[in-house]
Amino acid sequence: SSMTTSMTLFELSNNQKLQEKLRREILEVLKKHDNKITYDAVTEMKYLGQAIDETLRIWPSVQTLTRVCTKDYIFKNSDVTVDKGTPLMISVTGLHHDPEYWPDPDRWDPDRFSEENKQNRQLLTFLPFGDGPRNCIGLRFGLLQTKVALITTLTKYRVTLSPKTITPLGRDPATFALRPKNKIYLRFEKI
Numbered sequence: 001s002s003m004t005t006s007m008t009l010f011e012l013s014n015n016q017k018l019q020e021k022l023r024r025e026i027l028e029v030l031k032k033h034d035n036k037i038t039y040d041a042v043t044e045m046k047y048l049g050q051a052i053d054e055t056l057r058i059w060p061s062v063q064t065l066t067r068v069c070t071k072d073y074i075f076k077n078s079d080v081t082v083d084k085g086t087p088l089m090i091s092v093t094g095l096h097h098d099p100e101y102w103p104d105p106d107r108w109d110p111d112r113f114s115e116e117n118k119q120n121r122q123l124l125t126f127l128p129f130g131d132g133p134r135n136c137i138g139l140r141f142g143l144l145q146t147k148v149a150l151i152t153t154l155t156k157y158r159v160t161l162s163p164k165t166i167t168p169l170g171r172d173p174a175t176f177a178l179r180p181k182n183k184i185y186l187r188f189e190k191i
C-alpha cells in the first residue's frame, strides 16, 4: 500500500493537471459527506480508483506471480508445451507494459480505467493482485489504505517533483517486489 501511494504521488507530481482534477473530485465528494472520510465517500471517488489502478498497471508492487502447472498443457497454434509439475513465473510488469493490450504503455493515464474502457479490455491483462483462489487476500484493505493516504495528502498538500529525483526512475532488478532504482524526492506545498 505504501509503495502504491508513493508511486501515485510520483505520477501526480508529473501530471499537475490530473492532480488538480483528482483533488477537485476528492473535495467535491468530501463536501457531500460533511468533510468526513467515510467508506461511502471513498467509494464515490471514481477517479481516485482509476488513478490507483493506473499506478498499479505501470508499477505493480508484486512484479511476478508464481504458480505450478497442474496438468500438461499445449499453447494454442504453437508447439510450446508446459509439463505437469513445472514451476512458472508470470511477469505482471511485462503484461502490464505490453503495447498490444496497453497502447503507449509508459504513459500514466487513469482514463484507461473508465467504465467504458474497462469493459472493452481483454480478460486477465491486468493482474496487480493476481487471480484465482490464491489471489491477494488484502486487496480491499490495500486499496482502502492507499485511497485514505492519498485523500489525506492531496486535501492538504500540492505535490511536485523535486529536481533531486532522477527520471526515468528505473526498477531495481534484485527484487521481485517493486523498488524503483532511483529515489523519489517530492515537494509538499501546503494548500
Ligand code: HEM
Residues within 6 Å of the ligand: 001, 004, 056, 060, 061, 062, 065, 066, 127, 128, 129, 130, 131, 132, 133, 134, 135, 136, 137, 138, 139, 141, 142, 143, 146
Ligand atoms: C496495494 C497493495 C497490495 C498489492 C498490490 C498486493 C498484491 C499481491 C499479489 C500480486 C499477490 C499474489 C497473488 C497471486 O499469486 O495470484 C498477493 C498475495 C497476498 N497478499 Fe497482497 N497485495 C497488497 C496488499 C496486501 C495487504 C494490505 C495484505 C494484508 C493485510 C496482503 C496480503 C496478502 C497475502 C496474505 C497474500 C498471499 C495469499 C495466498 O497465497 O493465498 N496484501 N498480494
